[in-house]
Amino acid sequence: MHEFAIFWDWLSFAARWLHVITAIAWIGSSFYFIALDLGLVKREGMPEGAHGEEWQVHGGGFYHIQKYLVAPARMPEHLTWFKWESYATWMSGFALLAIVYYAGADLYLIDRNVLDVSAPVAILLSAGSLVVGWLIYDLLCRSPLARNDTGLMLVLFPILVAVAWGYTQLFTGRAAFLHLGAFTATIMSANVFLIIIPNQKIVVADLIAGRKPDPKYGRIAKTRSLHNNYLTLPVVFLMLSNHYPLAFATQFNWVIAALIFLIGVLIRHYFNTIHARKGNPHWTWGAATVLFILIMWLSTAPKVLTGEEKVSAGAQALMASAHFPAVRDAVMGRCAMCHAAEPVWDGVRFTPKDVALETEGQIAERAREIYLQAGRSHAMPPGNVSAMTEEERALIVAWFEEARR
Numbered sequence: 245m246h247e248f249a250i251f252w253d254w255l256s257f258a259a260r261w262l263h264v265i266t267a268i269a270w271i272g273s274s275f276y277f278i279a280l281d282l283g284l285v286k287r288e289g290m291p292e293g294a295h296g297e298e299w300q301v302h303g304g305g306f307y308h309i310q311k312y313l314v315a316p317a318r319m320p321e322h323l324t325w326f327k328w329e330s331y332a333t334w335m336s337g338f339a340l341l342a343i344v345y346y347a348g349a350d351l352y353l354i355d356r357n358v359l360d361v362s363a364p365v366a367i368l369l370s371a372g373s374l375v376v377g378w379l380i381y382d383l384l385c386r387s388p389l390a391r392n393d394t395g396l397m398l399v400l401f402p403i404l405v406a407v408a409w410g411y412t413q414l415f416t417g418r419a420a421f422l423h424l425g426a427f428t429a430t431i432m433s434a435n436v437f438l439i440i441i442p443n444q445k446i447v448v449a450d451l452i453a454g455r456k457p458d459p460k461y462g463r464i465a466k467t468r469s470l471h472n473n474y475l476t477l478p479v480v481f482l483m484l485s486n487h488y489p490l491a492f493a494t495q496f497n498w499v500i501a502a503l504i505f506l507i508g509v510l511i512r513h514y515f516n517t518i519h520a521r522k523g524n525p526h527w528t529w530g531a532a533t534v535l536f537i538l539i540m541w542l543s544t545a546p547k548v549l550t551g552e553e554k555v556s557a558g559a560q561a562l563m564a565s566a567h568f569p570a571v572r573d574a575v576m577g578r579c580a581m582c583h584a585a586e587p588v589w590d591g592v593r594f595t596p597k598d599v600a601l602e603t604e605g606q607i608a609e610r611a612r613e614i615y616l617q618a619g620r621s622h623a624m625p626p627g628n629v630s631a632m633t634e635e636e637r638a639l640i641v642a643w644f645e646e647a648r649r
Contacts, residue, residue: 249612249648250620256343263336267483270329271476277326278473282520284311291316313462319451327441334433337483341426345370345419351609355416356554369414370423374430377407381431382438385468393467397474401505404428408501417492418485418598424501425482428475435468473516477508489598490543500539507532559608567643568608574636575607575614578625615644 284296290310297310345353349363353370361369381400389396407427411420443461450457481504485491491500514528555563562568581589583601599613600606607614617624618632619640625632 249615249644252343252347253616256340259336259340259343263333263340266329266332266336267480270333271480273326273329274469274472274476278469278516279519280309281311282516313459316451319448323448325441325444327436330433330436334429337426337429341370341422345422348612350556350558351612353415353419355419356556358412358416359414360554366415370419373407373411373423374427377427378430378434382434385471390467393470397471397509400471401502404505405498405502408498412498417489417494417497420497421482421485421492421501425479425485428479428482432472432475432479435472439468440465474509474512475505477511478505481508487597489596490594491539493595493598494543495545496542500542503535503539503542507535510535555605556609559605559611562608562611562643562647563604565643565647567639567646568604570639571614571643572604572607574632574639575601575618578630578632578636579614579618581630582625611644611647614640619644 280298280300283298285298286296290297293312293316294310295313297308300307300309346363346367349366354361354363354366359366380403384390384396384399389399404424408420408424411423411427414420415423443465446461447457482501491497494500510528510532514525517523517525565571579601581587582592582596583599585595585600585602587593587595599610601610601614614624619637622628622637
């Protein structure tokens with residue numbers, strides 16, 4: 245079974261790598277087309293139906309791009325669709341969610357001091373929230389509110405704040421941030437899959453049939469694309485946050501998440517305004533800086549824990565091992581000076597990755613990570629600053645592998 249732990253860790257790495265690659269492709273193409281759309285210029289001599297054009301230079305070549313609000317009079321032979329970047333990003337992200345948080349629900353998804361539920365219930369809450377989130381968002385976009393983009397976004401923001409708070413009442417802080425990112429990314433990808441691409445296909449079908457396309461489909465798709473544009477930067481932050489417990493593992497983590505959405509909007513507003521040649525709103529950077537300083541201050545508030553420590557059945561089995569007392573002493577002696585609620589190692593002010601190893605239960609719950617980080621590899625302690633011996637590492641390996649047979 246210990247071989248399975250190694251395989252699963254590499255599978256997680258592979259899924260993460262794929263997710264990052266596809267996300268780069270999706271975000272890159274999205275940002276490019278937003279900038280292109282905002283930078284279009286109307287000039288004399290453009291073909292009938294053309295809304296604007298742009299001349300660009302890249303890689304030693306010049307590109308002449310024209311946009312039609314509905315579609316050209318004649319469908320070109322070859323049409324490039326930008327959709328697979330979005331689909332692959334969401335699918336690889338969901339696969340990563342399943343590999344890390346669903347398969348490791350007892351460790352990464354469930355905080356029994358927050359909500360004591362079984363793994364199947366926690367997974368159901370996770371997946372269900374993504375579906376319900378899309379349905380509520382889509383309903384709002386189809387309501388009269390959709391007639392005003394700014395008004396709709398002002399309604400969506402408090403919903404996102406409520407979702408951020410709600411996730412912190414269900415899962416670990418790390419999982420709460422990840423799920424808020426997945427919640428938002430699901431909306432973005434569903435916009436592409438269920439709205440933007442189908443609307444574009446309706447226009448194409450009308451052209452092939454010789455009918456004049458209805459411009460409403462283009463307007464609807466553009467609104468959803470605008471939402472995706474403003475949601476992208478907060479999603480990137482939330483996906484990276486699992487490396488930074490100062491963001492997800494503090495008392496006001498949900499407020500931090502809410503402020504990140506505002507910062508993302510400010511930054512995108514700056515670039516959108518620049519690309520549209522409508523000025524240079526430097527104030528957005530000042531406002532974003534103030535909000536980020538506020539986030540830094542909020543992150544200093546400790547996470548309030550209530551109730552007694554609860555240990556899973558799997559961790560209890562690991563604690564029953566004959567090797568456990570020696571492993572416990574090694575981990576507490578080599579790791580707990582940093583991995584503690586109040587670290588004593590000079591320069592370490594907060595618990596690294598929100599992983600505390602001060603009690604027997606905490607050590608047993610983190611057995612797989614200890615095995616991979618300090619047993620099978622020398623990643624921990626970093627630089628072996630606490631001088632963990634090879635005998636201690638071998639003991640950790642023997643403890644975990646014996647318990648997994």
